[in-house]
Amino acid sequence: MPIARTPEPPYYAVIFTNQRAEGDKGYGKMAERMEELARGEPGYLGIEGARTAEGFGITVSYWASEEAIVAWKANMEHRSAQAAGKKTWYEGYSIRIAKVERAYGFARGPAA
Amino acid sequence: MPIARTPEPPYYAVIFTNQRAEGDKGYGKMAERMEELARGEPGYLGIEGARTAEGFGITVSYWASEEAIVAWKANMEHRSAQAAGKKTWYEGYSIRIAKVERAYGFARGPAA
Numbered sequence: 001m002p003i004a005r006t007p008e009p010p011y012y013a014v015i016f017t018n019q020r021a022e023g024d025k026g027y028g029k030m031a032e033r034m035e036e037l038a039r040g041e042p043g044y045l046g047i048e049g050a051r052t053a054e055g056f057g058i059t060v061s062y063w064a065s066e067e068a069i070v071a072w073k074a075n076m077e078h079r080s081a082q083a084a085g086k087k088t089w090y091e092g093y094s095i096r097i098a099k100v101e102r103a104y105g106f107a108r109g110p111a112a
Numbered sequence: 113m114p115i116a117r118t119p120e121p122p123y124y125a126v127i128f129t130n131q132r133a134e135g136d137k138g139y140g141k142m143a144e145r146m147e148e149l150a151r152g153e154p155g156y157l158g159i160e161g162a163r164t165a166e167g168f169g170i171t172v173s174y175w176a177s178e179e180a181i182v183a184w185k186a187n188m189e190h191r192s193a194q195a196a197g198k199k200t201w202y203e204g205y206s207i208r209i210a211k212v213e214r215a216y217g218f219a220r221g222p223a224a
Contacts, residue, residue: 001168003129003206013210015125015172017115017160021220048129050162050170056113058162058170060127092219094115098125098210107204108133 004046004062009100011045012063018093020055027089030081037077043068062100069097115219116158116174121212123157124175130205132167139201142193149189155180174212181209
């Protein structure tokens with residue numbers, strides 16, 4: 001998963017940090033489906049994710065507005081995954097909604 | 113690295129996403145030292161990080177104010193690492209400064 005190509009700020013970020021519970025129990029399939037769903041939502045700008053071998057993960061999704069985040073949270077299929085997540089897939093998680101105010105970066109090579 | 117125990121919003125997040133270049137070249141030692149330095153800065157609230165086997169990483173640090181982030185960016189030892197980072201450790205990175213407006217979470221077990 002590469003660095004997301006987001007527009008100039010301001011825009012919004014949902015910082016989802018979590019500790020996976022043991023066993024897949026359909027997690028991989030669900031995570032793939034949620035990413036696919038998010039990409040199709042209005043106001044979706046991009047997503048970035050990484051996980052350690054110990055199951056600690058960070059997913060940051062980027063959105064054009066707070067309204068887009070509220071709509072994504074309320075998506076019926078997403079809601080069902082949220083409910084199952086607490087019981088099945090995570091030891092714990094934290095969700096932070098943040099307004100990106102400044103951004104800068106660097107990329108090596110011809111695409112810089 | 114566990115989920116950071118941050119206070120009630122508002123506070124700030126620095127979302128640092130990056131693709132590592134090949135070879136350690138002192139990266140591990142530097143990263144450890146930068147985390148140690150950050151923890152000692154005024155306004156530091158916490159840090160979370162994860163990296164994939166392919167070298168894509170996300171580090172999110174949390175700060176009490178924008179001023180704290182500016183001071184951390186200007187820290188002399190940190191500035192030296194920033195300069196070396198572009199040349200030595202990263203294929204590319206993105207830094208996003210964001211104001212956390214809402215947060216919620218879940219933790220299993222007696223500490224919940």
